[in-house]
Amino acid sequence: MDPRLKAFERLLNIMDELREKCPWDQKQTFESLRSLTIEETYELAEAISTNNLDEVKKELCDLFLHLVFYAKLGEEGNHFTLEETLNGICEKLIVRHPHIYGDVKVDNEEDVKSNWEKIKMKEGRKSVLEGVPKALPALIKAARIQEKVRGIGFDWDNKEQVWDKVNEELLEFKDAQTISHEEATKEFGDVLFSLVNYARFVDINPENALELTNKKFIKRFQFMEEKIQSENKSMDKMTLPELDTYWNQAKKFD
Numbered sequence: 001m002d003p004r005l006k007a008f009e010r011l012l013n014i015m016d017e018l019r020e021k022c023p024w025d026q027k028q029t030f031e032s033l034r035s036l037t038i039e040e041t042y043e044l045a046e047a048i049s050t051n052n053l054d055e056v057k058k059e060l061c062d063l064f065l066h067l068v069f070y071a072k073l074g075e076e077g078n079h080f081t082l083e084e085t086l087n088g089i090c091e092k093l094i095v096r097h098p099h100i101y102g103d104v105k106v107d108n109e110e111d112v113k114s115n116w117e118k119i120k121m122k123e124g125r126k127s128v129l130e131g132v133p134k135a136l137p138a139l140i141k142a143a144r145i146q147e148k149v150r151g152i153g154f155d156w157d158n159k160e161q162v163w164d165k166v167n168e169e170l171l172e173f174k175d176a177q178t179i180s181h182e183e184a185t186k187e188f189g190d191v192l193f194s195l196v197n198y199a200r201f202v203d204i205n206p207e208n209a210l211e212l213t214n215k216k217f218i219k220r221f222q223f224m225e226e227k228i229q230s231e232n233k234s235m236d237k238m239t240l241p242e243l244d245t246y247w248n249q250a251k252k253f254d
Helices: 004-023 023-027 029-047 053-076 082-095 110-122 138-150 158-176 181-201 206-230 240-251
Strands: none
Touching: 004 023, 004 053, 082 110, 082 181, 110 138, 138 181, 138 206, 158 181, 181 206, 206 240
């Protein structure tokens, strides 16, 4: 037997046994597992962002457990089976890759994405944006929205046009601040959306970029805290110029 299939069968058998004998596993439902699955997904994302492949492997283990758990719950409730789930994704991949399993010709990755969106529309979706989860964090959602509409050709021609749009939105945000907080909030959202769009044109993942900045800021600030504490000083009693001196020291250790 293929060792991969043997390992998967072992996990399925363990899942069956846990649902039969373990009080905690017996109590779990789709809803009770939901937040845990989200947590595990973020832990996987963290492992990937730090390029910690040992942790990536560990978090994949946890996610595999959750996926098998959901499939088990589906079977117990006569909603769906694991076999149906696995065959479902297999069929979807075959249908949405006609350049592999059919006679469609593609020249590049963009052709593949475009075909993907067109095929989904043929499957009965009324909007190309139906596939964007409503619960996604706003920054990631903005990127996904823009990727989706690009798939059907609704996009700028070049990055210069997008940069002009960024500057236009910045001016509108500046003017909106003199009108009302509500208008300023709306225009600030437009600024962020246009920046996300520009990031796509220069092949930068905005979520990853912002997370890098978050980590950099945390590292610098914690350096400041440790340095100031080591000198028996208190940050809340220091002036901004004094704090800037420590901040500039921290920047040297990036």
